[in-house]
Amino acid sequence: MLKLSALTKRYDTGDLALNQVDLEIPDAQVLALIGPSGAGKSTLIRCVNRLVEPTSGSATLNDINLTKLSSRGLRKSRRKMGMIFQEYALVERLTVMENVLSGRLGYVGFWRSYFRKFPKDDIKEAFRLLDRVGLLEMADKRADELSGGQRQRVGICRALIQNPDLLLVDEPTASLDPKTSRQIMRLINELCSERGLTAIINIHDVLLAQMFAQRIVGLANGEVVYDGKPEGLTPEVLTQIYGEEDWTATIEKVDEEDEEE
Amino acid sequence: MSSLSDNRERHYPTVWDKPPFISNSLLRWGIILGAIIYLVAAIASMEINPQRLMEGIPRGQRFIASFFPPNFADNRGVVWDGILESIWMAIISTVAGIALSVPIGLGAARNLAPFWVYITCRSIIAGSRTFPEIILAIFAVKLFGFGPFAGFIALSLGTIGFFAKLLAEDIENSSESQAEAVKATGANWFQWINYAIQPQVMPRMIGLSVYRLDINFRESAVVGIVGGGGIGATLNTAFSRYEFDTAAAILLIIILIVMVLEYASSYLRKWVQ
Amino acid sequence: MGAVMVVINSGNDIEWRRRTTKKQIGIWLGWLVGISIVLFAWSVISEKTVWFFVQDAPRQAADIGSRMIPPKWSYITELLVPVWDTINIATLGTIIAMTIAVPVAFCAARNTTPHNSVRAIALFIIVSSRSVNSLIWALMLVFILGPGVLAGTIAIGLRSIGFCAKLLYESIEEIDESQVEAVKATGASNIQQMTYGILPQVLPTIAGVGIYRWDINIRESTILGLVGAGGIGLQLNGSINTLAWTQVSTILLVILVTVFISEWVSAKVRGAII
Missing domain, CATH: 3.40.50.300 (P-loop containing nucleotide triphosphate hydrolases)
Structure with missing residues (x-):
């Protein structure tokens, strides 16, 4: 609550x-x-x-x-709060997969995140979420190659992988x-x-x-x-x-x- | 859309690697290997001699220590003269260089000039850009004798390569519709330049000329080393006489003036826009 | 340019002027001051000039020019090592500069600096590195390290830190903050926000600035030999001092070709990266 x-x-x-x-x-x-x-x-x-x-x-x-x-406690609590943004706020020059996995940053140490060595479960979950929003094929595409609706779906995955x-x-x-807006709202609602x-x-x-x-x-x-x-x-x-x-x-x-x- | 329960049954990979920057693995490893071989060869060519480096440490410490405290008092007259000479040199070579750059820059803009003018002006620019001001200064000193005049010539020539190139590029990128609109009024060539091109490129050029003044001042500190006058000559003398505290003072003054110029140029740019 | 259109209604005629009278006077005054400064500067410079030499210059130029032709092609074999050294000075110098410039830039950018006092120090490093020409750095380093390629490399590195860091920190200040905010919202630590939110945005700039500076450094390292810091400048200086003009023209041609090639390479690499 x-x-x-x-x-x-x-x-x-x-x-x-x-x-x-x-x-x-x-x-x-x-x-x-x-x-x-x-x-x-x-x-x-x-x-x-x-x-x-x-x-x-x-x-x-x-x-x-x-x-x-405190700032440490705040970081811990932020992990439990997923956020979805107006202009998607994806890191444009990273791949879709990296953007989704960035939702796990609060759980993973610096060096692991730096070398993109996320735990197996995280990667599996990322693929599952991407499949859920219909973007499994896009995993290795760069975020700035996607359309607006697709980007927002990635944004949703990034928020959900936090397990908020x-x-x-x-x-x-x-x-x-308007059409994409409805699809996105419906998706958020379903999830x-x-x-x-x-x-x-x-x-x-x-x-x-x-x-x-x-x-x-x-x-x-x-x-x-x-x-x-x-x-x-x-x-x-x-x-x-x-x-x-x-x-x-x-x-x-x-x-x-x-x-x- | 598939529901959650369907998803559970599917198997998803548990490993993911970021796709490499160069997808062709042969090319990728080739470039990495080539870079490593080059770096090893290049570092080897440095002839780094550990023993000599160790000897250099105390020498370096003594050298740096001899810079402190900077000595502004002795040689004050000479330093002051050198600074002023550098400033005058920077101002006049910027003005002369820009005056020469304008016709050359107009000639080097593809949308304005006929082909042979374009090629001539572009070659002048390329020549001036290729050779650093110091090399130009060496020749200027050979031709005009020691003193600030040689430095002035070298810096003016250097300004052409910088300013004319950027002016030409700016003109080439300027809006064609504005240029056409003015042409359509029946304006002659000079009116056309004055009304259609000049307003478009002017603000940036004013900013760039202050920037070039800054560069010319900094360069004037080195053309003196080869005999081109200015503070560089004073600095060179200080070094050769082992008056490092005076050299430190000169360097600090140069840094201070560059800071002031930088501040002035950012202020002016804001004001112009 | 802040020009204000002014319509003055004097009697029955409507008159259009670009500026108000006051402003016009101000601009004239500005021109007057500017021109007097230039004229004064010119008088100082011309006072120190031996005009006899200047009058003689065209004849001298023609003389030297004729002595330069034809270039001494056989001399090229002796220039291969100096050219190799020159390229190494530029490349390694740029690498040194970039490794230092990147952290300095992050300290100098308003949005990533750990503290304002750190920012002040970083800005001072940038301005002092930029103000002191690589030739002066080389002059000092030759005193410490002795003549050679190493002094030149470090000189180029020191000179380039300020240039690279300045361009970098300006681009760090212009990043899209919302991307960083999004990474922050996931509970990422400060350093993770840096590597996931900021670094990907500035990486193209880092590569671009490095290549751009490398291109400049090729030119700069051709002159370091003048003070004994290695590279082709040593041969140039020697040839000019011994009046070996055919060698001089060969060296100038070699520099010209090297610079053109480096410009071509840097354009290619930049195209591939960005």
Whole structure:
């Protein structure tokens, strides 16, 4: 279980990105975090694994207070938190296989990782994951040879090979076309239910969020303004999150989509 | 998509090696072997004599110790004169070199010049680039006698190889659509250069000329060794008279001036862009 | 270039100017100062010049030129070893420089430096190595190590550290941080972040800079012989001092060919790597 209490982040520039956020996410829940650009979505998930240091408050994962950890302890805890990035953030000049195996860096010593001598089980698991996302043939290709959707699949493998308890997903579909976006979201969702993973997914696309998440949290100006079921996203709620706009079209579309599925 | 249970039954390899950089193994091992043989031969040709090296250690220590503390006081007048001479030499050879580089650079741009002009200008550039400033300085000293004039000639010629080449490349890479648009207005050749080419290449050229001033100042510290004037002559004298503390002072001053020039050039580049 | 268009409405005529009057005066002043500096510099240099020699220079040049032709081809056999030495000085010097330049560059780059004081030291190493010409390094090393190829090699190495490290640290500062962030998020240690996140991004630059500098070093090592640090410069100096002009022209041709070949090799290798 992940628990955020009074989590606050103020950047050096003085911008208050997160203001006293309280959130409790039970195991195996997929949560979508929506909100306008600059609402603090990215900051929130980065405060969990402390790629961004929170100013105050705490984040607790399975009774470990992440905000209090030493750098060694933090590295150990980061192994249990897989992260998937907006622009994939693969190391472009390494092969697909190396990118996947880099998810094991927290478990493997420096020299072993330097000479690419990962344990047998890791390699087997990497091949299995690549097969699972349909990229087994691509293992020896360089990451910059892949298409956007393929790269994001590699990114997913890198996060999963960590054998995480928690997935932090930052705008996984922002640079993908609509069809690939859905495939990626479906894949993440399937993998979460296969493994009983908890996930926080930052996402711009309200539609996708409603389709794939069990719970939606709306963030505006660093504060939680909505927390509830996807069906509860009424035009009034969306206005509260994003501001005044005609929201009827967005919501109608969702209904149609649901009938298709 | 296959489900998890299917995957379990399949066997996946448990070994993986990074694909080698050169996939042809014969070629790969050939290159590695060749490199090792070359390195062994090259190091052997160094004639490293351990005994002589051991003897060199105390000599080196004494040598380095004699640099400290740097002596700015004695020979102050001479050092000051040398520095100033180097600065004037660097300035004027940069200006003269760039003035010569502009026509040569225009001539060496394939999209501007007819073929025979192109070939002539490219050969001038290649010649100037091949020979280090010192070799140019040796000949300049033979022709013009000792003193800063020879150094000035050598550095100006060296500037051509650097500046004209980069100018020509920049012109060749400049936007053709802008050039065409100006040509279409019926501009003559000089108007065309002035309106279509100059604005595109100017900012970078200003940055490069400061950079070249920096290089010319540093080079002016060595053309003096072969008689080309400047601080190099002073430095050479200090070394041959075993006045190492003065040499240390000169080296420190050179480093300081180069730092200032570097700072100025990065500032100027920012300002120009 | 920061030029501002100015439209001035004077009476009924609309006048267009590129700059404001104030700015125009500033630019004129700048030119005035610049030109006076150049003129002053010229007066200092010309004061120290013996103009008789300069007037005589064309005749001298023609004289030396005619003495250089034809090159003494048989002399080439004596140049093979010096050329071999010259190439070795450049290659080994570049290798020495790169082994030191890479760690220095990582210490000098803002995003990888362990501490700001380390960064200051690294930057000082870079600037002092760059400011002192390889010929001066060679001059000093000949004092310590005695004349020979070794002094030249180390001189080239010392001179190249700054050049290579400067280009490298600038490229390290320009890497894509998100790739490093992703590696960091897996729980990788600092040194693993370096080898997985940063190194792959800068490896092409490291190779490119090494080859580029090697190409420059071939040229630089042709002159080290002037101060006794090995290579073909020794023969050049000797031939000029003994006025053996046919040998001089042979040496210059050999240098020309060596430099062209090295340029061709470095272009090929760079093409293969990047």
